[in-house]
Amino acid sequence: MGLFSPWFLAGLAGLALPFYLHLLKRQTRQPKAVSSLMLYESRTQSSTRHRRLRYYLLLSLRLAMLLLMILAFANPFLNRNAAAVASNRLLLLVVDNSFSMRAGTRLADAKQAAMGVLAGKGAARAQVAAFDSELRLMTQPIEDQSALRAAVEAIQPGDGHGNFGELARAVRAMAESVHTPIELHLFSDMQRSGLAASFADMALPGNVQLTPHAVVTKAQPNWTVESVDAPGQVWGKDAKPVHVQAVIAGYGTPAAQRAVSLVVNGKTSATKTVAVPANGRATVDFPALEVPYGFSRCEVKIDSADGFPADDLRRFAVERSDPQKALLIHNYGDNRSPLYIGAALAAAAQSAFVLESIAVNEAADRQPSNYAFIVLSDLNSMPSILENSLAGYVKAGGSLLIAAGTSAGGRLEIPIFGARIIETRDYSRVPDRFMAVGASDSSYPAVAKADGWAGVKFFYALNVDPGDARVVVRLGDQTPLLLEKRIGEGRVVLLTSGLDNLTNDFPLHPAFVPFIEQTARYLAGSQRQGGARTVDAFLELRNAKERTQGVEVTDPEGKRPLTLGEAASAQSFQLTEAGYYQLRLADGRRNEVGVNADPKESNLDVIPGDVLALWQGKGGQAGEDPSAASRPAAPAKTRESVWWYVLLAALVAAAAESVLASRYLGTQREEK
Amino acid sequence: MEQRFLKPSILAGISGLELVAKTVVDGFVSGLHRSPDFGFSQEFAEYAAYTPGDDLRRVDWNVYARTERLFLKRFRGETNSVLTILLDASNSMQFGSHAVNKMDYARYLAASLFYLAIHGQRDAAGLITFDDEIRNYVRPSTRQGQLHRLLAGLEQAEARARTDFSKPMRYFQDFLKRRGMVLIVSDFWESPESLVRTIEPLRFRGNEVVLFHILDPEDVRPKLSGPSILVDLETEERLEVTPDFAKQEYRGKVETHLADLRDRTRAAGMGYCLLMTDRPLDEALREYLTLRGGRN
Numbered sequence: 001m002g003l004f005s006p007w008f009l010a011g012l013a014g015l016a017l018p019f020y021l022h023l024l025k026r027q028t029r030q031p032k033a034v035s036s037l038m039l040y041e042s043r044t045q046s047s048t049r050h051r052r053l054r055y056y057l058l059l060s061l062r063l064a065m066l067l068l069m070i071l072a073f074a075n076p077f078l079n080r081n082a083a084a085v086a087s088n089r090l091l092l093l094v095v096d097n098s099f100s101m102r103a104g105t106r107l108a109d110a111k112q113a114a115m116g117v118l119a120g121k122g123a124a125r126a127q128v129a130a131f132d133s134e135l136r137l138m139t140q141p142i143e144d145q146s147a148l149r150a151a152v153e154a155i156q157p158g159d160g161h162g163n164f165g166e167l168a169r170a171v172r173a174m175a176e177s178v179h180t181p182i183e184l185h186l187f188s189d190m191q192r193s194g195l196a197a198s199f200a201d202m203a204l205p206g207n208v209q210l211t212p213h214a215v216v217t218k219a220q221p222n223w224t225v226e227s228v229d230a231p232g233q234v235w236g237k238d239a240k241p242v243h244v245q246a247v248i249a250g251y252g253t254p255a256a257q258r259a260v261s262l263v264v265n266g267k268t269s270a271t272k273t274v275a276v277p278a279n280g281r282a283t284v285d286f287p288a289l290e291v292p293y294g295f296s297r298c299e300v301k302i303d304s305a306d307g308f309p310a311d312d313l314r315r316f317a318v319e320r321s322d323p324q325k326a327l328l329i330h331n332y333g334d335n336r337s338p339l340y341i342g343a344a345l346a347a348a349a350q351s352a353f354v355l356e357s358i359a360v361n362e363a364a365d366r367q368p369s370n371y372a373f374i375v376l377s378d379l380n381s382m383p384s385i386l387e388n389s390l391a392g393y394v395k396a397g398g399s400l401l402i403a404a405g406t407s408a409g410g411r412l413e414i415p416i417f418g419a420r421i422i423e424t425r426d427y428s429r430v431p432d433r434f435m436a437v438g439a440s441d442s443s444y445p446a447v448a449k450a451d452g453w454a455g456v457k458f459f460y461a462l463n464v465d466p467g468d469a470r471v472v473v474r475l476g477d478q479t480p481l482l483l484e485k486r487i488g489e490g491r492v493v494l495l496t497s498g499l500d501n502l503t504n505d506f507p508l509h510p511a512f513v514p515f516i517e518q519t520a521r522y523l524a525g526s527q528r529q530g531g532a533r534t535v536d537a538f539l540e541l542r543n544a545k546e547r548t549q550g551v552e553v554t555d556p557e558g559k560r561p562l563t564l565g566e567a568a569s570a571q572s573f574q575l576t577e578a579g580y581y582q583l584r585l586a587d588g589r590r591n592e593v594g595v596n597a598d599p600k601e602s603n604l605d606v607i608p609g610d611v612l613a614l615w616q617g618k619g620g621q622a623g624e625d626p627s628a629a630s631r632p633a634a635p636a637k638t639r640e641s642v643w644w645y646v647l648l649a650a651l652v653a654a655a656a657e658s659v660l661a662s663r664y665l666g667t668q669r670e671e672k
Numbered sequence: 673m674e675q676r677f678l679k680p681s682i683l684a685g686i687s688g689l690e691l692v693a694k695t696v697v698d699g700f701v702s703g704l705h706r707s708p709d710f711g712f713s714q715e716f717a718e719y720a721a722y723t724p725g726d727d728l729r730r731v732d733w734n735v736y737a738r739t740e741r742l743f744l745k746r747f748r749g750e751t752n753s754v755l756t757i758l759l760d761a762s763n764s765m766q767f768g769s770h771a772v773n774k775m776d777y778a779r780y781l782a783a784s785l786f787y788l789a790i791h792g793q794r795d796a797a798g799l800i801t802f803d804d805e806i807r808n809y810v811r812p813s814t815r816q817g818q819l820h821r822l823l824a825g826l827e828q829a830e831a832r833a834r835t836d837f838s839k840p841m842r843y844f845q846d847f848l849k850r851r852g853m854v855l856i857v858s859d860f861w862e863s864p865e866s867l868v869r870t871i872e873p874l875r876f877r878g879n880e881v882v883l884f885h886i887l888d889p890e891d892v893r894p895k896l897s898g899p900s901i902l903v904d905l906e907t908e909e910r911l912e913v914t915p916d917f918a919k920q921e922y923r924g925k926v927e928t929h930l931a932d933l934r935d936r937t938r939a940a941g942m943g944y945c946l947l948m949t950d951r952p953l954d955e956a957l958r959e960y961l962t963l964r965g966g967r968n
Contacts, residue, residue: 041911
């Protein structure tokens with residue numbers, strides 16, 4: 001017997017408290033006056049007797065309660081013979097069904113080995129679990145052999161990435177609730193890439209005994225399509241040619257020629273041959289991706305020449321659609337703004353937007369809802385009908401970019417945005433004759449890709465009261481430069497300077513193009529990160545304002561994995577299978593993504609024997625043949641924690657103390 | 673019947689002993705049932721046949737004129753009596769576990785008896801306060817203003833020193849020259865045997881002696897939440913006592929003490945009345961009137 005946390009025994013000092021309450025505290029009574037002592041007799045003859053303990057039983061219970069609680073914290077354990085506790089042992093059979101187990105007959109071998117262990121253990125209490133990126137329990141702890149065998153048979157190959165750190169974490173959590181020893185049998189290909197970043201994350205508790213059953217003992221060569229770089233969207237029928245770039249990797253492979261194909265909607269559109277160096281990578285470039293309107297399911301695949309064909313392709317989805325229309329409203333005679341904004345959009349956004357520029361006097365008859373977003377550039381006067389129309393457009397969900405310019409200086413507030421104008425700042429009169437950006441919010445997409453607007457000189461800006469707007473960029477003198485505000489269902493971005501190369505030199509800087517591109521995408525709501533994801537990644541289904549609309553997800557098998565409740569409220573969705581997912585998002589847009597297994601699963605290198613021995617807690621046996629690990633270890637002694645029982649005894653003592661103390665208190669009430 | 677106006681806790685809120693006494697006596701008298709044992713001095717009681725030797729002044733000559741027979745007219749309380757109250761003013765009398773301590777209660781009692789005696793019975797009343805010495809003496813009298821003198825004597829009686837009956841008792845004899853009623857108001861924390869032996873001589877001269885034993889409820893049932901150090905108010909002696917003793921043995925000893933005192937006083941021809949300070953005063957007044965009636 002011993003203690004796992006003996007330093008908690010310092011709490012034994014707390015045992016002095018009941019003694020204090022029962023002994024010392026009683027000596028502080030004030031003398032009490034009486035009429036006469038004629039009939040009284042002394043009942044405490046000596047000081048020793050005076051200090052005699054009253055309520056011995058109560059004191060004993062209180063001491064016992066404290067002692068047991070301290071002991072429970074100290075976590076006592078009993079050394080028991082392994083044979084003696086074998087009957088209490090829980091047999092936990094974990095079968096790895098990560099993506100790499102699809103190679104060859106690995107999963108079938110693992111299941112067969114699990115069946116063998118089940119048969120050898122007889123009527124032991126056992127539990128079956130599958131494991132890839134997380135531990136999935138297939139049964140409760142049961143002794144029914146047929147149910148356990150059925151559970152092993154039911155384990156299907158998965159697409160997740162095996163992570164032994166996650167396995168250890170799940171087993172640690174389980175060991176806290178299961179107080180009997182756990183005999184963990186792991187049936188896996190022991191992939192090296194499944195090791196946790198820190199070996200400490202894989203530590204197992206003392207009552208868990210790991211027995212690995214490796215279905216392969218050495219690395220196998222494997223080629224794979226490691227990554228594909230392709231756009232998620234293509235705009236219009238006359239879009240520029242789209243490049244698709246793929247990286248072909250070989251793990252433990254000799255130098256070889258591989259045939260790489262680009263497949264669009266099941267048809268091979270291009271094939272190339274690439275020389276992959278020994279145990280290296282090669283890049284393939286397909287210069288023109290031709291896809292029809294709508295979503296296209298594309299993949300890059302290599303010819304199968306190894307024992308793991310499942311990773312020889314990589315999926316992605318591409319959508320071709322018409323470019324969206326954007327409207328620029330500028331002052332009459334202002335040719336600079338249309339020039340710079342139009343050029344930036346054409347250069348960067350892959351023709352995603354068609355910019356229509358009109359003077360303010362022509363804007364009254366335009367229907368704002370026909371445009372993905374609208375830009376107002378330096379308007380010195382705005383007809384009230386246009387202002388009302390734009391305000392309604394924004395409240396209904398439209399987006400607006402306002403460049404204040406110099407003309408707004410005469411106003412009291414920014415139209416539609418509503419910010420009060422405090423003053424105008426003319427930096428051409430300060431010693432440096434310009435003001436640079438002081439602080440910027442790098443989490444804002446329009447600023448993040450524009451390198452913080454370094455080197456841009458601002459000569460003129462409006463100092464506005466931001467109110468409840470989000471200030472994204474401030475100038476060096478803390479003047480708000482870029483602000484965003486949600487109005488109704490829509491959003492308005494305000495630049496307190498101009499976009500015409502007069503009030504600043506921003507349009508001449510490289511940062512201007514990504515700023516316009518990201519702002520346009522942000523305002524149009526068409527941010528998209530490309531049509532490929534990895535298994536176990538999460539997809540955002542809705543933002544906060546779209547809380548009430550339902551979403552729809554269709555998995556690669558054509559099923560709808562979301563329940564009605566989840567479809568109405570889930571913020572995100574985890575992609576659990578490789579294949580193509582179709583989505584209808586809360587804002588009504590449709591989307592399709594190609595989901596691929598984690599590229600780490602393609603590296604079939606196995607965990608070295610010494611590392612495996614270390615994980616088992618047998619560091620001294622480094623270099624031992626991993627196959628020896630399949631023999632169940634039988635330590636002579638097992639430490640079995642008994643804190644639970646000690647705490648239970650403490651609770652019993654506490655209950656008895658309460659009953660007894662209430663009886664004594666009841667006696668005192670009667671006395672009164 | 674318990675009278676609302678006789679509760680000690682209510683009397684404690686009244687300032688002025690005279691008002692207290694009036695409240696008590698009026699409340700008590702109004703609650704009385706008419707009884708042959710109780711009456712007032714000018715109240716007609718009965719006619720009795722004249723026998724030779726009777727005082728001719730008592731003959732009802734109007735009856736004789738009508739009937740030519742001699743009858744004596746008799747009244748209740750027709751003889752004046754002398755009431756002397758010996759009030760213990762020792763330190764132990766200031767003990768109290770509630771609003772009224774024993775000294776206050778004794779004052780209320782004495783004031784009420786004086787009021788009843790002077791206003792109701794037209795008796796002479798006097799007061800002696802003592803502890804281990806005689807502290808104050810108000811000579812019995814029926815003169816005008818006697819009640820005020822008595823009440824002033826009660827007001828001045830402060831609890832101090834310790835009780836010692838034997839020492840002042842020999843002086844009592846000098847003061848009590850006329851026979852009458854002697855009421856001793858005290859908590860009597862003395863041995864019943866020596867107490868009765870000390871007081872008994874008062875009885876020999878034909879006085880009616882009644883012991884009004886004033887006790888606080890905690891004198892009889894002390895409340896101790898744990899082992900306590902008790903301090904005697906008179907001797908300042910200290911003693912450690914356990915609740916078990918106070919709850920069991922002490923109560924038994926007190927009951928024995930009270931029974932012994934009662935038996936010995938009655939055996940000595942004296943009256944005994946135990947009064948708890950949380951009880952109304954009517955019991956004491958009743959005792960006095962019973963005694964007074966017996967002297968007719």
